[in-house]
Amino acid sequence: xxxxxxxxxxxxxxxxxxxxxxxxxxxxxxxxxxxxxxxxxxxxxxxxxxxxxxxxxxxxxxxxxxxxxxxxxxxxxxxxxxxxxxxxxxxxxxxxxxxxxxxxxxxxxxxxxxxxxxxxxxxxxxxxxxxxxxxxxxxxxxxxxxxxxxxxxxxxxxxxxxxxxxxxxxxxxxxxxxxxxxxxxxxxxxxxxxxxxxxxxxxxxxxxxxxxxxxxxxxxxxxxxxxxxxxxxxxxxxxxxxxxxxxxxxxxxxxxxxxxxxxxxxxxxxxxxxxxxxxxxxx
Amino acid sequence: xxxxxxxxxxxxxxxxxxxxxxxxxxxxxxxxxxxxxxxxxxxxxxxxxxxxxxxxxxxxxxxxxxxxxxxxxxxxxxxxxxxxxxxxxxxxxxxxxxxxxxxxxxxxxxxxxxxxxxxxxxxxxxxxxxxxxxxxxxxxxxxxxxxxxxxxxxxxxxxxxxxxxxxxxxxxxxxxxxxxxxxxxxxxxxxxxxxxxxxxxxxxxxxxxxxxxxxxxxxxxxxxxxxxxxxxxxxxxxxxxxxxxxxxxxxxxxxxxxxxxxxxxxxxxxxxxxxxxxxxxxx
Numbered sequence: 394x395x396x397x398x399x400x401x402x403x404x405x406x407x408x409x410x411x412x413x414x415x416x417x418x419x420x421x422x423x424x425x426x427x428x429x430x431x432x433x434x435x436x437x438x439x440x441x442x443x444x445x446x447x448x449x450x451x452x453x454x455x456x457x458x459x460x461x462x463x464x465x466x467x468x469x470x471x472x473x474x475x476x477x478x479x480x481x482x483x484x485x486x487x488x489x490x491x492x493x494x495x496x497x498x499x500x501x502x503x504x505x506x507x508x509x510x511x512x513x514x515x516x517x518x519x520x521x522x523x524x525x526x527x528x529x530x531x532x533x534x535x536x537x538x539x540x541x542x543x544x545x546x547x548x549x550x551x552x553x554x555x556x557x558x559x560x561x562x563x564x565x566x567x568x569x570x571x572x573x574x575x576x577x578x579x580x581x582x583x584x585x586x587x588x589x590x591x592x593x594x595x596x597x598x599x600x601x602x603x604x605x606x607x608x609x610x611x612x613x614x615x616x617x618x619x620x621x622x623x624x625x626x627x628x629x630x631x632x633x634x635x636x637x638x639x640x641x642x643x644x645x646x647x648x649x650x651x652x653x654x655x656x657x658x659x660x661x662x663x664x665x666x667x668x669x670x671x672x673x674x675x676x
Numbered sequence: 677x678x679x680x681x682x683x684x685x686x687x688x689x690x691x692x693x694x695x696x697x698x699x700x701x702x703x704x705x706x707x708x709x710x711x712x713x714x715x716x717x718x719x720x721x722x723x724x725x726x727x728x729x730x731x732x733x734x735x736x737x738x739x740x741x742x743x744x745x746x747x748x749x750x751x752x753x754x755x756x757x758x759x760x761x762x763x764x765x766x767x768x769x770x771x772x773x774x775x776x777x778x779x780x781x782x783x784x785x786x787x788x789x790x791x792x793x794x795x796x797x798x799x800x801x802x803x804x805x806x807x808x809x810x811x812x813x814x815x816x817x818x819x820x821x822x823x824x825x826x827x828x829x830x831x832x833x834x835x836x837x838x839x840x841x842x843x844x845x846x847x848x849x850x851x852x853x854x855x856x857x858x859x860x861x862x863x864x865x866x867x868x869x870x871x872x873x874x875x876x877x878x879x880x881x882x883x884x885x886x887x888x889x890x891x892x893x894x895x896x897x898x899x900x901x902x903x904x905x906x907x908x909x910x911x912x913x914x915x916x917x918x919x920x921x922x923x924x925x926x927x928x929x930x931x932x933x934x935x936x937x938x939x940x941x942x943x944x945x946x947x948x949x950x951x952x953x954x955x956x957x958x959x
Contacts, residue, residue: 397688404694404715405680411688432687453951585898613896613904613951615868620903621896655951663946668736668896668938 398429398437400444402586402618408444410434410616416511421503423554428511434616436511438479440504440549444616451481451515454580454622456656457612457664459485462543462578462626464642464661469542470494473570475530475558477547478504480516486545487520488649495523496541498530500554531557537570544571546579551592559592561599568603568629577627581609584671585619593623597675600627609675610664612655623671624664635662681712681720683727685869685901691727693717693899699794704786706837711794717899719794721762723787723832727899734764734798737863737905739939740895740947742768745826745861745909747925747944752825753777756853758813758841760830761787763799769828770803771932778806779824781813783837814840820853827854829862834875842875844882851886851912860910864892867954868902876906880958883910892958893947895938906954907947918945 401407411432418427427439435448446454459482463469470493472486478499486495499505505525508516517523526533534544544567548555557563558579567577581596582589600607604627614622642658684690694715701710710722718731729737742765746752753776755769761782769778782788788808791799800806809816817827827850831838840846841862850860864879865872883890887910897905925941 399692401692406693406714406716407691409682409684409688409690409692431689433689452953611896613894613902615902615904619896619898621898654953657949657952659949660951663949666940666942666946668943669940670735670937 398431398439400439400442400618402583403588407618408616410437410444417507419503419507421501423501423503424549426501426503426507428507437616438504438507438512441553443550445549446479446481446512446515447616448512448515450615451479452654453612453614455481455485456653457610457624458482458545458547458578458580460653460656461610461624461661461664462545462576463489464638464645465626465628466542466574466576467637467641471541472496472543472545473498473534473537473541474545474547475534476500476549476555477545479508479512480505480518482545482547483523484515484517486543487517487522488652489645490648492522496526497523498526498528498533500527500529502527531563531566534563534566534570537566539569539572541571542575544575544577546577548580550582551589559596561595561602564596564599564603571629573629575629577604577625579625581623581625583618583621584611584623584674585621590674593674596625600625603627605629606631608665609667609671611667611671612664626665638662681714681722683722683725683901685866686871690901691899693720693727700790702786702790704784706784706786709784709786709790711790720899721787721790721795724836726833728832729762729764729795729798730899731795731798733898734762735937736895736897738764738768739936740893740907741765741828741830741861741863743936743939744893744907744944744947745828745859746772747921747928748909748911749825749857749859750920750924754824755779755826755828756781756817756820756824757828757830758817759783759832759838760828762791762795763788763801765828765830766806767798767800769826770800770805771935772928773931775805779809780806781809781811781816783810783812785810814846814849817846817849817853820849822852822855824854825858827858827860829860831863833865834872842879844878844885847879847882847886854912856912858912860887860908862908864906864908866901866904867894867906867957868904873957876957879908883908886910888912889914891948892950892954894950894954895947904954909948921945
């Protein structure tokens with residue numbers, strides 16, 4: 394079999410990926426989950442016909458989503474991941490030796506099952522510090538209080554089951570679930586896609602009201618619409634200053650070895666520099 | 677008429693753009709030049725079926741290609757652009773008040789003619805400081821000596837007429853054509869596309885041997901393969917230090933007003949931070 398996966402992100406504009414085989418396809422109670430064997434990116438997961446990740450590009454998204462927020466905290470021990478059922482964000486979080494517990498709350502067991510079978514090198518499922526819970530992330534975080542050092546929101550686009558992850562009330566629950574020096578990060582869509590601007594504005598407005606410090610950072614994700622992806626960072630205290638973060642990154646990366654393929658000290662600090670048209674979206 | 681423009685950058689993987697109308701299509705002596713009216717990006721130019729630019733995204737490429745190198749020189753008066761027949765790079769260069777002369781050497785008159793007619797707001801063709809020459813850029817630069825403050829290489833991909841713009845001998849001519857404190861920039865393809873790595877390596881190796889300082893910087897270009905684009909920067913003297921460049925940027929942008937949509941001081945300095953896998957390509 395050989396066909397072409399097409400994802401339009403605006404009218405008839407989008408991306409195409411050559412597909413050698415459909416390895417998995419299932420309509421779960423929440424969404425359609427597929428794993429496609431591609432001609433360029435290795436195995437690739439789509440949810441409701443939107444690319445989530447591929448074996449060859451996932452390192453960018455997961456390294457940026459995990460390490461920017463993790464190194465912004467002086468000693469992250471307990472981490473909550475909402476979504477992230479492919480396991481990639483947890484894998485990166487678990488590199489940090491300070492971590493004692495990671496709660497990964499994924500609404501859709503199908504995502505985890507498909508990932509374990511067809512994207513087996515992405516997750517680090519055997520680590521005993523990782524607790525996987527199949528629950529509604531919003532309900533879960535609502536019931537947590539003063540518990541986490543870091544919260545990472547690794548959901549899909551603001552349509553379907555992930556819609557609530559862009560609401561102010563959700564970030565209020567996150568704020569309460571964090572300890573007093575807690576930090577949070579979230580994926581916040583492509584600045585090039587105007588239809589997502591209202592969701593982006595909503596998230597950054599909520600974070601600005603709730604948290605002492607919040608800002609946007611960027612990463613290059615080749616399989617996401619227009620290739621530019623935004624993330625939110627928020628802290629209950631002031632933003633940690635660059636020299637402190639720099640020192641922690643240096644020590645931490647020394648511990649990890651040289652496995653990372655995207656993230657480094659320069660990339661971390663530079664990712665907060667926003668092009669003018671991006672800064673204007675959330676101004 | 678309504679169809680879909682497809683550009684594969686690896687096997688059957690690539691981008692698609694909805695096309696409302698083919699406004700211009702001509703096989704020149706050098707290449708096929710087309711202007712398509714698209715559903716998302718305004719009018720878009722392709723050369724040999726590869727996207728060169730669109731009305732809606734061209735600001736990224738042109739601002740990065742022009743201002744990073746221009747602000748790295750203390751007083752750029754005479755500038756050479758090789759290629760750049762759409763006029764966008766020259767438009768950005770001409771914003772700098774220090775500039776007395778811009779020589780734009782485009783091999784293919786068809787590119788300029790099509791741009792003036794169908795992308796009229798991209799160029800600033802009326803500026804008397806701009807000299808447009810329809811010549812082979814390699815031959816032109818070969819005959820220049822100790823003449824330019826800045827050289828900008830704004831060619832297409834290393835196939836077809838632009839192939840020679842990635843050769844060491846070409847950069848030797850550029851070196852000689854620059855004054856003793858001259859600076860140079862060039863577009864150097866997408867780090868995600870492995871088939872272009874040999875050309876990228878060749879360029880950076882040549883610059884490293886010839887120039888006192890050289891480095892790579894990056895920009896997000898939604899219509900180029902994988903969305904991440906690389907550029908080379910090279911200087912005949914040491915790299916100008918950040919505080920000096922910063923001061924010049926602040927003064928310069930103050931002069932321009934607030935027209936720029938991508939480039940700013942933070943973006944300039946941050947664009948040199950390379951993800952690990954990118955740095956490895958040219959190591």
